[in-house]
Amino acid sequence: MSGDHVLTGAAGEDYVLYELHRRGILAAQTPSNAYLADILVFDPEMSVGAMVQVKASKQGRLGWPMTVEARAGDTPATLLRLRRS
Numbered sequence: 001m002s003g004d005h006v007l008t009g010a011a012g013e014d015y016v017l018y019e020l021h022r023r024g025i026l027a028a029q030t031p032s033n034a035y036l037a038d039i040l041v042f043d044p045e046m047s048v049g050a051m052v053q054v055k056a057s058k059q060g061r062l063g064w065p066m067t068v069e070a071r072a073g074d075t076p077a078t079l080l081r082l083r084r085s
Contacts, residue, residue, distance in 0.1 A: 004058075012056025013038050027052075
């Protein structure tokens with residue numbers, strides 16, 4: 001993975017964390033080598049947690065470059081299209 005893809009992925013994860021925290025949702029980033037999730041979300045009132053995958057891209061094309069393994073399973077994915085301002 002090139003450095004640009006790594007930075008795009010990290011920016012996407014940071015943005016999703018920002019939006020979750022802005023909405024008052026308790027969330028934490030997983031270590032960078034975590035396989036199943038990028039972000040852990042927890043609701044202390046309900047004692048429920050969830051895992052979230054974040055996929056970010058700066059490319060203007062349609063579609064998302066996700067492997068079959070990334071699409072399979074029960075972990076929801078957040079898809080972000082980052083644009084230059």
